[in-house]
Amino acid sequence: MSLLRQPILLLARSSGVKKLVSTMPVTSGIVTGYVPGESTEAAVEASAGLIDDGLKVTLDYLGEDTLDSQQADATVAAYVELLAALGSRALPRSAEVSVKLSAIGQAIPEIGDKLALENARTICRAARNAGTTVTLDMEDHTTTDRTLAVLRDLRKDFPETGAVVQAYLHRTERDCRQLAHEGSRVRLCKGAYNEPDDVAFQDKIDVDKSYVRCLKVLLGGDGYPMIATHDPRMVEIAASLASRYGRAQGSYEFQMLYGIRPDEQRRLAGIGETVRVYVPYGQEWYGYLMRRLAERPQNLSFFLKSLISKK
Known part of the structure; x- marks a missing residue:
């Protein structure tokens, strides 16, 4: 999982990826589900x-x-x-x-x-x-x-x-x-x-x-x-x-x-x-989500599981 850290941080700085994430039907729901x-x-x-x-x-x-x-x-x-x-x-x-x-x-x-x-x-x-x-x-x-x-x-x-x-x-x-x-x-x-x-x-x-x-x-x-x-x-x-x-x-x-x-x-x-x-x-929501994953990559599996079942 630690191999994901740098790619996630790079994505966090990408305005293009932010736009894609926030406009795609599925992922836009993900964003509003957490911010x-x-x-x-x-x-x-x-x-x-x-x-x-x-x-x-x-x-x-x-x-x-x-x-x-x-x-x-x-x-x-x-x-x-x-x-x-x-x-x-x-x-x-x-x-x-x-x-x-x-x-x-x-x-x-x-x-x-x-x-x-x-x-x-x-x-x-x-x-x-x-x-x-x-x-x-x-x-x-x-x-x-x-x-x-x-x-x-x-x-x-x-x-x-x-x-x-x-x-x-x-x-x-x-x-x-x-x-x-x-x-x-x-x-x-x-x-x-x-x-x-x-x-x-x-x-x-x-x-x-x-x-x-x-x-x-x-x-x-x-x-x-x-x-x-x-x-x-x-x-x-x-x-x-x-x-x-x-x-x-x-x-x-x-x-x-x-x-x-x-x-x-x-x-x-x-x-x-x-x-x-x-x-x-706030406007820095994208960085918040991505840093949460990058700061401790173990969070990635928890994040993905929570998308499947927000219980």
Whole structure:
């Protein structure tokens, strides 16, 4: 599967292939099955539909690797517009936003960390004014410490800001212990980047074991765990651990991607669990889909299976 990585990345940069994928009858359905659209309106409409089904959402305006301040400003403006639109539809009680620091300037040489913090503050302020929250997405391991540093600064004024940790990193159980305090919202995912073995577990069983150890820390702590997984076994283990630690429904939540296992999302919500759907949108949807495959090529088989049966 690793042989597919470079071809997938090459395709991700092809505007011609993007046009072909988005206009062919079958594949255009694939695109809208995983990304609701490019506009704020499309994202808000998709969110309203999910909320009507008893789900919550977190929205991600797609874009990474921002290398100039104007592009970062445009991304911030898109989030401010989104939050205003959510507010006009009375959706913020069930809808928040997820932000990648790389999209708002973190990677810009010399000024990146300062600019990303300032831009994140702007988005957090707009979210608070709208009555909702922000979660800082986590990216590859080289940005982990910098992202957590921005999080600490943000939480001085916006303590409701959520964190993300990735179970496949060796460090994450320790990070969970530091983050599992009262008032802290923490999303636990397995991780999707192609990381070296000196910083990340490579075997699925080791990643799963780390995920469970991190679940125990978060569910046994005083924060608000956000359990991001599509793995039926992990969902079952998380529910069992929640019961073991005396966690009432609503004191934690499950999270899944838009278009992945929608029936399971509704099933969990139907038995009283809080379920939040990660909704990506924007003009960079093609890169999002292709990078998801390329970052960890094992995702390709899961993606293809999900196209056959979106259960």
